[in-house]
Amino acid sequence: SYEVTQPLSVSVALGQTATISCGGNNIGSKNVHWYQQKPGQAPVLVIYRDNNRPSGIPERFSGSNSGNTATLTISRAQAGDEADYYCHVWDTTTACVFGTGTKVTVL
Amino acid sequence: EEQLVESGGGLVQPGGSLRLSCVASGFSLNSYWMHWVRQTPGKGLVWVSRIKSDGTTTTYADSVKGRFTISRDNAKNTVYLQMNSLRAEDTAVYYCTRDNDWYFDLWGRGTLVTVPS
Numbered sequence: 776s777y778e779v780t781q782p783l784s785v786s787v788a789l790g791q792t793a794t795i796s797c798g799g800n801n802i803g804s805k806n807v808h809w810y811q812q813k814p815g816q817a818p819v820l821v822i823y824r825d826n827n828r829p830s831g832i833p834e835r836f837s838g839s840n841s842g843n844t845a846t847l848t849i850s851r852a853q854a855g856d857e858a859d860y861y862c863h864v865w866d867t868t869t870a871c872v873f874g875t876g877t878k879v880t881v882l
Numbered sequence: 883e884e885q886l887v888e889s890g891g892g893l894v895q896p897g898g899s900l901r902l903s904c905v906a907s908g909f910s911l912n913s914y915w916m917h918w919v920r921q922t923p924g925k926g927l928v929w930v931s932r933i934k935s936d937g938t939t940t941t942y943a944d945s946v947k948g949r950f951t952i953s954r955d956n957a958k959n960t961v962y963l964q965m966n967s968l969r970a971e972d973t974a975v976y977y978c979t980r981d982n983d984w985y986f987d988l989w990g991r992g993t994l995v996t997v998p999s
Binding site: 806808810812816818819820823824838851861863865869871872873874875876 | 889917919979990991
């Protein structure tokens with residue numbers, strides 16, 4: 776089965792840039808989606824199809840995907856960005872895979 | 883406002899059954915594939931099952947195949963998850979989520995299912 780790995784945690788200084796990786800074999804050939812989940816809340820879509828932002832998501836959130844790594848970038852990090860972040864791909868049309876999740880801490 | 887609201891969770895003994903419901907409001911369910919995703923407390927997201935917009939196609943994770951059944955009633959704007967032969971490892975928050983072209987653009991708040999070991 777397809778596996779997708781993320782760092783367990785990422786720390787970022789207030790106002791700086793955080794990057795969260797999502798690694799998988801040839802993941803660049805797949806569409807990658809990203810979700811933000813704050814404690815006690817449901818996930819929220821922040822990036823879809825590699826680099827598209829849903830309405831209401833700040834421009835500070837961006838994504839890229841190439842080779843074996845997809846990346847979520849949070850620019851000008853704010854305290855409100857503290858959350859768990861999950862990447863999501865479909866390995867085949869029936870195999871839905873989530874990444875292991877990354878806890879982002881804003882210092 | 884578009885919304886998904888899950889219900890039906892609770893404490894159930896091993897081997898028991900529960901039926902979860904997910905009611906949609908603010909949009910018509912019949913245009914979308916719908917999914918169930920679960921999350922063990924403190925752990926990551928795990929996909930459980932999906933159902934096509936017209937209910938004709940369903941898919942399951944291997945871990946629940948043969949025990950869980952997803953269904954829908956578009957007239958009631960509701961998706962269901964019938965869970966039988968429950969195990970301790972099924973303990974999780976179960977989320978209902980809407981599929982918008984292979985990504986999940988709307989999530990419910992979840993319902994907690996607890997199966998003691």
